[in-house]
Amino acid sequence: MQVFTTHTGRAAPLGRSDVDTDQIIPAEFCKRLTKTGYADTLFANWREDPEFVLNDPARAGASVLVAGHNFGTGSSREHAVWALRDWGFRAVIATSFGDIFLRNAFKNGLLAVALSPDVVERLAGCAERDPAFEIEIDLDRRDVRADGGTWTFEVDRRARWLLLNGLDDIGVTLGSAQAIGEYEGRRHSWLPALRRGELATGRPAEHGVAR
Structure with a gap:
């Protein structure tokens, strides 16, 4: 698994709350037998709308998703994290996350950062106005820096250790x-x-x- 210490990347604003795992990846795509190759399934139904944010060529290469409240709620499918990861996202910023999604994210190298609603709204607004807007996330310091501001975030101690060392549960066992x-x-x-x-x-x- 890829080590995560710091990451600076362009932000894509999702602008939606209560996004469940079926919206992240529809159930019909969960029949695949691999853990990779899910980029084409991410937000598949929403991407049928030409105006959806990830269809904008200017958003190509964005690696930080700025969502809203309660991201990743719903069923426990790990495929939702795989799809986000395979698209190229290294982190998701929201005001809160579904509990199971949060655990799956950390196990698969995707950093989930919970910040206050006013900060998330500020970051999303910057990203909407400027497709080149970047966010820097420092997992070692546990802070987010962008638009002249710095905000700290909480992260589970073990999850942080796994990400900083590029390990999943199998990697820990092999150690x-x-x-x-x-x-x-x-x-x-x-x-x-x-x-x-x-x-x-x-x-x-x-x-x-x-x-």
């Missing part, structure tokens, strides 16, 4: 591979274990046994 191997080497051979290949097939050992 303990040596300790896990040593533990497995000390286990008694008669204890239950998966035979080789059974992780792939999903079939249990015939007698619940070993190696």
Whole structure:
């Protein structure tokens, strides 16, 4: 996963509140079997409107989405984060987020920043007026800088650590591979274990046994 320490990018103003995950990515696109390649699905229904913000060529390359209140509410689909990430967004700024969306975002390298309504409105207004308007986000300092202002934000300690180190849960586990191997080497051979290949097939050992 890509390390996130600081990021400066052009902002795209969404200008909508209570955006749920079905609006971020419609359900029919969640049948794909990969974790990448979802850029074409992001806000698919809204993008049928030629006036939708992401259809504006001047917004190409924007990497900070400025939304409204309660962004990412609704179902728990992780695909919503994948679609935002694959489009090129590194961060989403809003006044609040759906709880599950927030967890999925941090697990997939997307920074979700909650700021006060007046600040979000200010940033969105700047972005609407100027497609080249940039926002700088410093995760190490936990602040946002733009339009001559600086605002701090709160972020879960573990989520911040994962982003700063470019890790997801799998990466954290792999970091303990040596300790896990040593533990497995000390286990008694008669204890239950998966035979080789059974992780792939999903079939249990015939007698619940070993190696």
